[in-house]
Amino acid sequence: xxxxxxxxxxxxxxxxxxxxxxxxxxxxxxxxxxxxxxxxxxxxxxxxxxxxxxxxxxxxxxxxxxxxxxxxxxxxxxxxxxxxxxxxxxxxxxxxxxxxxxxxxxxxxxxxxxxxxxxxxxxxxxxxxxxxxxxxxxxxxxxxxxxxxxxxxxxxxxxxxxxxxxxxxxxxxxxxxxxxxxxxxxxxxxxxxxxxxxxxxxxxxxxxxxxxxxxxxxxxxxxxxxxxxxxxxxxxxxxxxxxxxxxxxxxxxxxxxxxxxxxxxxxxxxxxxxxxxxxxxxxxxxxxxxxxxxxxxxxxxxxxxxxxxxxxxxxxxxxxxxxxxxxxxxxxxxxxxxxxxxxxx
Numbered sequence: 001x002x003x004x005x006x007x008x009x010x011x012x013x014x015x016x017x018x019x020x021x022x023x024x025x026x027x028x029x030x031x032x033x034x035x036x037x038x039x040x041x042x043x044x045x046x047x048x049x050x051x052x053x054x055x056x057x058x059x060x061x062x063x064x065x066x067x068x069x070x071x072x073x074x075x076x077x078x079x080x081x082x083x084x085x086x087x088x089x090x091x092x093x094x095x096x097x098x099x100x101x102x103x104x105x106x107x108x109x110x111x112x113x114x115x116x117x118x119x120x121x122x123x124x125x126x127x128x129x130x131x132x133x134x135x136x137x138x139x140x141x142x143x144x145x146x147x148x149x150x151x152x153x154x155x156x157x158x159x160x161x162x163x164x165x166x167x168x169x170x171x172x173x174x175x176x177x178x179x180x181x182x183x184x185x186x187x188x189x190x191x192x193x194x195x196x197x198x199x200x201x202x203x204x205x206x207x208x209x210x211x212x213x214x215x216x217x218x219x220x221x222x223x224x225x226x227x228x229x230x231x232x233x234x235x236x237x238x239x240x241x242x243x244x245x246x247x248x249x250x251x252x253x254x255x256x257x258x259x260x261x262x263x264x265x266x267x268x269x270x271x272x273x274x275x276x277x278x279x280x281x282x283x284x285x286x287x288x289x290x291x292x293x294x295x296x297x298x299x300x301x302x303x304x305x306x307x308x309x310x311x312x313x314x315x316x317x318x319x320x321x322x323x324x325x326x327x328x329x330x331x332x333x334x335x336x337x338x339x340x341x342x343x344x345x
Contacts, residue, residue, distance in 0.1 A: 007031045009072040012079030014041025020220040023047045035068045040183040059101035069108035075118045083184040087147040094150045102154035119226045122155040124175040134282035170232040175240030179216030180308035192309040205270030207248035212240040215301035218294045225290040240281025
């Protein structure tokens with residue numbers, strides 16, 4: 001199916017993955033509407049295009065959501081609170097936005113007379129630690145964080161609404177993504193920024209855990225392919241590289257690419273409670289239903305990410321003091337008018 005010139009709503013479209021989705025859709029000549037409250041997304045990440053429309057608002061605002069969904073043909077629903085450490089301090093906000101906000105999108109989508117497809121972006125975190133590898137879509141869902149529980153609740157709500165009310169939906173469960181335009185201090189930018197800022201040693205937590213990393217352009221491409229795939233309606237699909245890497249080895253690879261000779265110092269204050277030990281995707285379903293496969297290798301993706309980070313003015317606070325980025329829950333409701341904490345290390 002050719003999506004060219006279609007009307008597409010991207011919630012969270014100014015965020016890390018969302019801005020890449022918007023970029024790819026814009027290159028395909030789509031009419032893109034971005035719904036974002038800019039609590040973490042950034043206007044400078046958005047592709048400038050006369051066909052694009054930006055709506056500043058909260059997905060928990062039923063009126064704003066109704067207006068945003070009106071007349072859309074496709075929806076990619078990415079908007080969420082994504083940074084796990086923040087959920088320890090603001091669990092209510094994570095459920096309000098990730099779960100209730102998703103129900104608002106789904107309810108408006110069900111009422112729409114123009115909608116062809118909704119793609120809901122879940123997360124691999126719903127699985128918890130791998131019980132077997134590679135992890136397929138039938139892997140038990142045993143979430144290890146309030147964030148993951150809130151996403152799983154929304155994940156299952158979308159599936160149920162599809163069954164109950166015929167909502168044409170696909171659920172994508174992406175494994176860890178990385179690349180330019182990051183908005184949260186995830187592990188890859190954290191390592192790069194420490195090295196860029198002249199750290200004498202890398203200060204890290206659980207380096208024995210492993211994750212499955214996919215470059216952001218590959219992740220975004222899978223989401224867009226899901227829009228046009230009729231075979232994927234009603235399906236839950238993993239999007240991951242199909243391999244994992246230990247954080248220890250990841251750190252050493254990044255140091256090598258940045259030409260840094262460095263040691264790792266374990267900081268136990270950085271250990272997450274009830275951490276996930278391993279995520280390792282089986283992506284066969286994505287290959288079969290979406291005709292998708294990752295195209296950017298780990299080394300190539302890291303080189304692109306390092307190049308962006310070195311020239312980026314973005315700075316993060318130390319996110320491990322009290323396990324929060326310093327986000328004030330009010331920031332999520334005011335359209336990003338107040339920034340969260342200092343952006344400086």
